Amino acid sequence: MSEKMTRREAREAAFCLIFESDFREGEEREALYANSVSNLEIPKNKYVKTVYFGLAENIADIDALIAKCSLGWKTERMTHVSRAILRLAVYEMLFMEDIPVKVTINEALELSKKYDEEKARAFVNGVLNAVKNTLPPEESANE
Numbered sequence: 001m002s003e004k005m006t007r008r009e010a011r012e013a014a015f016c017l018i019f020e021s022d023f024r025e026g027e028e029r030e031a032l033y034a035n036s037v038s039n040l041e042i043p044k045n046k047y048v049k050t051v052y053f054g055l056a057e058n059i060a061d062i063d064a065l066i067a068k069c070s071l072g073w074k075t076e077r078m079t080h081v082s083r084a085i086l087r088l089a090v091y092e093m094l095f096m097e098d099i100p101v102k103v104t105i106n107e108a109l110e111l112s113k114k115y116d117e118e119k120a121r122a123f124v125n126g127v128l129n130a131v132k133n134t135l136p137p138e139e140s141a142n143e
Contacts, residue, residue, distance in 0.1 A: 007099075008107065010047040011088065015111055017052050019084040029056050055091045062090045069130035070123075081116040082124055089128055093135065101132050 005013070021032055033052060037044055055062065063075045066086050075083055089108035092099050105128045112121045 005045060007047065008110075010045050011051075011107055012111065013045065014048045014051040015084055015088050015115075017048065018055060018088055019080060021052075021056075022080050022084060029053060051088065051091055051096075054095055055087055058091065058095070059087070062087055062094070065094075065131060065134065066090055066127060069134065070127045071130075079116065079120065082112070082120050085111050085116065085124055086127055089124075090131055093128075093131055101135065105129070105132065 017033065021029070024032055029052070033049070066075055066083075070078075070086075075086075078086070085108050088111075089104050092104040093101055096104075105125065108124055108128055109121055112124045116124070
């Protein structure tokens, strides 16, 4: 993959990093990122790096919001795929002002279609819409 990639390709690469890091807890994020860039051919991309490290810095708050909006589902009980998709999308919704919330939700559902079980899409959609409803009006209006 070249450094020039679409936002969708970058989002998918970030999802893969987030998913992989879920299985490698305790490993240094910098080392995991560097390893993924060299071995998995994930390009050095500003969006990927921003999301990956930004998520790591804010994981507790993001997981708390996901848990609050998932009606009793703790993040530990979710599939690794659903959890990675939700974490990525919630990070975008909270910290990436240049991406409309509607686009974030749609892209999360596309990732869910590609990587998760069919029944997971409705769950992901419901959680993300609940998260959207917690955002201040000016942020959720950025649809």
